[in-house]
Amino acid sequence: MSVALVDSVTFGSVLAPSRVVFGPHETNLGDGRQLSDRHVAYYERRARGGAGVIVTETASVTTNDWPYERAPLADACASGWRAIADACAPYATVVLAGIGHSGGQGSSAFSQEVMWAPSGVADSVSREPPAALDGDAIAGIVSAFAGAALLAVRCGLAGVEVDAGAWSLLRQFHSGLTNLRQDRYGHDRLAVTREVLGAIRSAVGSRGIVALRVSCDELAPWAGVTPEQAADHVGELAPLVDLLTVVRGGPFDTGAYRPDSHTPAGFNLDLCAAMRTAAGPVPIVAQGSIVDVDMAQAALSEGKCDLVEMTRALIADSDIVAKARAGRSETIRPCILCNQACRVRDNRNPIVSCVMDPSSGYETVEPALLPGDGYASGNNPSAPVLVVGGGPAGLEAARILASSGRRVRLVERLPRCGGAIRGAAAGLGRERIGLAARWLEERALEAGVAIETGVQLAASDVEDARADGWDVIVATGSRFVADRYANSGMAVFDPLDVLAGRTGLPDGPLAVVDSVGDWVGVNVALWLAAEHGRTVSLLSPDVVAGTLLSRGGQLGEINFRLERVGVRRLLRSKVRALEAGRVLVGDPWTDRQDTIEAAAVIDCGHRLAEERLYQSLREPRPVRVGDCVAPRGLLEAVLEARRAVASLRTRQLVGGPG
């Protein structure tokens, strides 16, 4: 092949060591509006792993643009940009400062000032009307972009990437949805962007990199930017830049920018190819859930793009380029496109991380264990290890220990490993979740873990092993609660059994009872309705379905999907009791009561720790990890597995403060 993902590429005046781009994204790593040491470590780790281009978290070019609490402010980024440039320099990674202005899609909560936008059109998410910019204010913003770019270059960065993507003032100017102006900025919607790019070019000179991220499909064809219009936009703007990233999304569909696995990976590639044609010689970056090196390589080989943004892939495994170069692509820890830990646009300011690699974002706080860190060389480095349970926690612990030379025996009760991931991976758009289990199991086997499935260990088996000098890690997962509700004759099923195909369901309408609001209830309802043609009601005590999924940014889309496949959403419906053939529900606030006909209930309520084995072991008990401590998620399982491995050296409590 002529163009290789892992090979260097030239654009503008620079040479990037690979064609893999780590795109700008919210991290909440900031210290106020400054970039922090955690940012530096986060980017350095990706540079070390071989990223060709890094675009730092988008910094606002004006003080009153403050879209989220830790949104970097360009004027406050000098020391951070300098430190990032220095940290990434040894790897020759091209580091660009992301700069932008979120216009009417920002927030007044932190600035306590009005938002400014092309026109006074309220954003559909915040519903807060902005004020329309006048000509002087536009000129001020243009010069603020140039000032930010100059600062970035003076701090040692290669240049800047200007944000005209899903959340940006510039896109708001491009779009008929938000630009209703009657002046020249209304008649010539690209004028501001041209002025910004021109001013930046003047500021940074011909050697500074000027890159642009531009929404080429707002998914609102009645007035928004369409791919056809975008081709004209790209044709006009590409000559002004050194690199152009094709993205999509607009005010009605910001979630389409980096969606979860329900949207097929690589969804932008055809759009990108069309824009590449329009762009002329300027190199084009493809973006859009590209997390697999084969897909990225194919996109390059087919001429759809010149570089590939693999942001989430690099959050899941910072070494994808290094591993691909070494011919070890199969060892790349997969991004499963779950958005659970890496999407952090949320009022609580969660720190960016990854369910597969909880060290991401925590590079300075809790770095990943590496061979040679001494974790396997404790009191008895040759002691073999018995891991009870083959879910993600058990597999991760076994994998690390075996790869450091420990003899490891992993025993799983069920016929297959994977634990709760098996159920989570069922259903359309959920297949990638299954890669997590597959990868963990393959790596464990590769490292030499002896995996036994379909074997139920008794406490005496574990005690015998301990007596023989084995270290033990208990990772027995969670268990279903079958008797949550008063029940006279209703069949109640475990959603994980249903999703994993371990149980049949009676004919007739089904009631999915979801008192939690996480992925389980939503997923099982979708799966039963869409893939099995069942009549399904989803009962939730909340005002929307899947309320805990809001952090993923697609709460609306999830609810709409349920409607589209015909799931009957019964909201504000709290189960009072189950009877043969019906579910009795009540409203959490009023005295409204209903009866729902159902042949069976799938109870997606909270699970409990499967700790019977653990509790029956003699004290001091061995370490336990993941759901058998308290049922939570994949991130916690992987994190606690790593801590358990470390504790075999130090004998600290895991999952406690120690």
Added chain:
Amino acid sequence: MSAHGGYRHLFSPISIGSLRLANRIVFSAHLTNYATQQGRPSEQHVAYYAARAAGGAGLIITEEHSTHVTDWPYEKLIHGFHPDVVPHYRAITDAVHSYGVPILAQINHNGGQASSMYTRLPVWAPSAVPDPLFREVPKALDETEIAEVVSGYSKVASHCLAGGFDGIELQCSHSSIVRGFLSPATNKRDDRYGGSLANRARLLLEVVSAVRETLGRRPVLGVRLCGDELIDGGTTIDDAVKVARMVEDCGAVDYINTSIGVATATLYTIEASMAIPPGYSLYIPSAIRSAVSLPVIGVGRFKDPLQAERAIAAGYCDLVGVVRGQIADADFAAKARSGKASDIRTCLSCNQECVGRMGLNRWLGCIENPLAGRESLPVAPPRRKRRKVVVVGGGPGGLQAAVTSAERGHCVTLLERNLSLGGQVALAATVASRAEFLDITRNLIAAARRLSVDVTTGVEATASIVEGLEPDAVIVATGARPVRPWWAGPADSSSRVVDVRDVLEGTVAPAGSVVVVDDLGFHQATSVAELLADRGCAVEIVTPAMVVGGDLGVTLDLETWNIRAARKGVRQSTDLVAMGVTSAGEGPLQLNLVHHPTGVGATRSADWIVIVAHQTPEDDLWHGLRSAAFEVHRVGDCLAPRRAHSAIIEGHRVGVSL
């Protein structure tokens, strides 16, 4: 109140333990989100509490300080367990003591009412019962961990002593591990910490004993108890009274504070909005006070010193917690004491910028006190003295601009087009359940009169009129006007398709069946629906949003709205976009809708349609004055039509800037 107008009971001194309090007004514990990202108290804490001490509060109790690393439910929680809090404590206590006011620290572990998002550690609770808000399955504590919890309280108590606090309050009430143990709803243990009330209270008494031992004899120790959890199977007043007796009998406690509800289940009862009558929770302190001899603090939406006076005079409680009342006016106590109670900027209990910002992880503010949350920021002196200021518009923005300008020594003239002041606030308050909203302009109008602002109503200020006044500065606060959305057709097409303002102003009187089409998601639609239902109309609200009144969630109005809506028969339909209205003479209107998740059409037949949509700035005067020789500013809706707090903040900001 005594014959000469003083609040005799409120201002009679009282002793709690070793402390002598000058009056009965307590600034009791409440979240502020003023802590730093690292969980340390800030300069803003110092200034905030000092302002209330300066304002005459009898006792200040700080927001909670966490006692253990496993407790971090929200980002800006003070990490009291970290020893470096002590100098920050000292700064707070020195500032408060300089006004002769005592200050206690509230210390707490939130137990299961938390998530592991910030700690990356399992949540600790008495039993594996997930909290209704956080919905994370906790780890049930073993006895070693219980001992660790207890010692955490001691450790933090010692930090508080070293930091100069006069004592400690143990939050055992609405969000606490101690409450979790006390409550049969969350304590399912079968060991000596579960089962009987004595067992469930064991942790409380252990904590009390440990903290008293750390404190020694003199410092004050208080316990805050939940009197009624208002959840299924939870603690009720009878158990709470028994626990209060146990607390008294242990001999280590100096006072009892009270609360109602559970923060993560029934928060709307704890921080009640104006929809719930003042004094609604007085039955709790009253029952406890009749069972114990310790001083008892009562809380529950005391916004007027008279209410507080009566609660004490009637013997419901010995002290009164006034939180929002003192957020809105830091000088609440001093004004009441000095016979200027009518000058108090009365709290509305709107919950928009105090409670509403807490749930969103933002710093605490106040809709009508622009200094709340900004106490630590320096305020510059006027640029020039005694300027001639003309304010146009007598809504909240204009009134605040006038008041702030006048307070800073300027000569202010205010012109209002209508015959009365108040702008849209007056309209919003016409609905019975929203009547207290009127306090915002009532307070401002009183202040304007007090400060001799020259107010003229009924005059439409044109540019030439304003210029004729020869001002040094003009503040345009002309508000906003309704816009008829495209789907409603021209105004002359149907006189029964009307704006919400028309209904509230009384220029139209819909009757029969009414559909309210809501684009705003706040009080406008729910208020007008309620008003019309009260008048006998059959009302339905339709909205493109996923929830009717979605923004009522943060102000804790969603629950009470839904209770009233159910009672009044107001129907609610979501996910519907208005597409047009067809009318046939005098017959019913047909509203055409589309269900946007599925694209399926829908219709409604109604006698009237009420539009609740974004307004447009009333900014003709602003444009007319752009080339004026004097300074011109605009504030509030005439800049961009938003909520009252924006108008107040901007009015104040401009007033300060003159």
